[in-house]
Amino acid sequence: MDISGTRPRTARAALFTALVVTLSSASHVLLSREALPVTALALVGGLVFAVAYALAGRERGFGAIAGLLVPLELAADTVFTTGQQLCYGAAGGPVAGPLRSLGFDVLCGGHGVGAPLARVAGVGHPASGAALPLPPGPGVPWLLLAAHVSVGLLAAAWLRRGEAALAALLRAAAAFAFSPLLVALAVARGSRSPVRGAVRLPGARPFVAARPLFTHSVGRRGPPLPV
Template sequence: MAPPLRLARTAVFAVVCLGLGVAAHVLGGASVPMPAMAAALALAFAAAYPLSGRERSFAAILPLLTGLQVILHLLFSLSHTASPHALTGHLHAGLVPDLGMLAAHGWAVGMTALWLARGEAALWALLRRLAVRLLVIRLPLLTPTPFSTPLCTTEPPMLRSAVLRHVVSGRGPPRVAAA
């Protein structure tokens, strides 16, 4: 994969991961210092870069995002400058979260991983279609040789949601039953 596209995909993942961690921490009632955010962004970028060379599925995104959120939670919790007594009302006061916080983090990580996986699928479908279209445009320019193999010029199938694939439409007036 081209380095600019790989860096862009890595940057999107790192920013989404950082945004999720910071938003959860701020909604929990704490602040996040700028050095901690910079360190978290660098950490998320470094963790995501090795996996950005090919298409990632939900099964690859979920554990990476979960692990990074745990590390970011610890990093943000340890980066508070206030005393431990000032943080007693804060939801992220301890390093070990309570059950409600775990449920909120789990739900947010699951939904974000699903969102990123759908974006990955859409991006790769677009790139495949673009490659086929460029091949079709370039095909007449190539001079065929007697021993050349035919190139595949069919477009990949459109990805459709599994939920809507088998839905029967009930639009229109009801049928008149013959009596």
Template sequence: MRAATFSAVCLALSVLGHVAAGGSWPRPWVVAAAGAAVMAMAALLAGRERSTVTISAGLATLQLSLHEVLALGGAAGLPPSHPHVRGLGESLGMLVAHLTATLITGWWLARGESTLWALLRSAGRRLCAVFPLLRAPAVVAAPSRPAYAPVTPVSPRAVLRHSVSRRGPPLPAR
């Protein structure tokens, strides 16, 4: 589910950004192929909780790749001066737009990721409280010292070194 959410957001952001920047709607087979590639990459990374930096870096890499794929898939009828035809590296405005959208979306996805993992941890704790058999078996640690090690006697003086005894009646006031 996480990989599907990530790939849907990434692909929708790319396609809508491509069209909003003046590009044509990409062909359906281009969107399907790009979506399959993004889903495959997201599924590889969906095994554990990811940080904001990891999510934003993955999203930026995929956004830049999708920009080029969508530009090549729909660049047939565009003039040579159009930013989609020249490429992302030649258009500073296009690069800034992609990076801004990527950072905002990456932060949004990371917040959702941390919320989802917090809910899953909470649900796991509650399930283990209700069903004790679901808990993982406790691992018994080996003793820190062997059982045959001689016990060194402790002198009473060492044990009572820091104790203070104040038994008896109080001293008279002067």
């Protein structure tokens, strides 16, 4: 099993989706001080998972991960803004009028997601009728964009380390699992391969002249004498 298998591919795509949706939704709720429609959250999660699964065919580097994560995070922020305006209106409350008569409040999925986080940010749930915060100054959108990009780059670096660790773990597991089979295959090939080299036929040994032996020498070596 390699990193492009079905299970590792699904797990990687799910982790990527969870990270993108969590970062974008949490930051959007904190900045807008509104809950998110369930349908918008589900739509973004499904689209991000489909894109991540399609591109998870092999191990990806930091550039590829960051180049996908940051644009998806910004696109998810745009979708969440559109969903909040369609479901809650400009005043932060439920949409009234033609959209509600068409059942748009049913498509919004109830009270929304992230109401406790919106209350922590300082404003209650949109259904309470609290007004949206005042429009920011000219430099604030660029600051928010820099924050989004910085968080996305940090998340991409974390995902890259996890990608490398998972690939190394799968390679080590595959090597450990198939090592006995490789040894058995090597033994089988070694037993089947013919013995190469010249075969010496039995015959008369070459005559070697006998050397004189020290027959009159006596060995007197022993342990050393005490001092």
